[in-house]
Amino acid sequence: MRGEPMEPLKVDIADILGERATQIEVDAFVDPGVLVSGDTTFTSAAPAHVVGHIINAGDGVILTGTVTARLITDCSRCLESFELELSSDVEGLYTTPDKAEELPDEQEWEPIGDGILDLSRAIESAIRLELPFAPLHAKECAGICTRCGANLNEGTCACPEETPEGGPFAALKGMFSESDVESHE
Ligand SMILES: [Zn+2]
Numbered sequence: 001m002r003g004e005p006m007e008p009l010k011v012d013i014a015d016i017l018g019e020r021a022t023q024i025e026v027d028a029f030v031d032p033g034v035l036v037s038g039d040t041t042f043t044s045a046a047p048a049h050v051v052g053h054i055i056n057a058g059d060g061v062i063l064t065g066t067v068t069a070r071l072i073t074d075c076s077r078c079l080e081s082f083e084l085e086l087s088s089d090v091e092g093l094y095t096t097p098d099k100a101e102e103l104p105d106e107q108e109w110e111p112i113g114d115g116i117l118d119l120s121r122a123i124e125s126a127i128r129l130e131l132p133f134a135p136l137h138a139k140e141c142a143g144i145c146t147r148c149g150a151n152l153n154e155g156t157c158a159c160p161e162e163t164p165e166g167g168p169f170a171a172l173k174g175m176f177s178e179s180d181v182e183s184h185e
């Protein structure tokens, strides 16, 4: 599952196509839509902000920049939804199929087309790179009780404390009589 496709972010690069080393500044907002990664869904809380530039590098044009995004997701421990802010480096290479033949196989590229670039794929890839595998609303999130389901961030539940039989101190306990244990407290 990929969620909803991100809306296109089109940039006209006609001004730099004719001359190497010329560039266009990029400062734009785009809605990242709904991103699904593994079992986790990330919904946009606000348009993502992209800042960078597109340079004519001769054999193609290169997008470099940074994207910041605010996404709503569920905490993997307490299951409450929360807003996550992330930022990521954006990179994109746009060229023609004949020039792309000279690129290493692992180099991703997109067609330069008619001089209108759609930056959304590069931006979505950049955001996906930073999506946490198991999002946490706070590093110290206490999670939920596995027995009654209570949110332990809101206080302890009524479940009795776990007393596992045969734990690491079970043998030690047997070495003291009741009175010895009390005198150590
Ligand atoms: Zn949490």
Ligand SMILES: [Zn+2]
Pocket (backbone or CB within 6 Å): 145, 146, 147, 148, 149, 150, 157, 158, 159
């Ligand atoms: Zn409980």
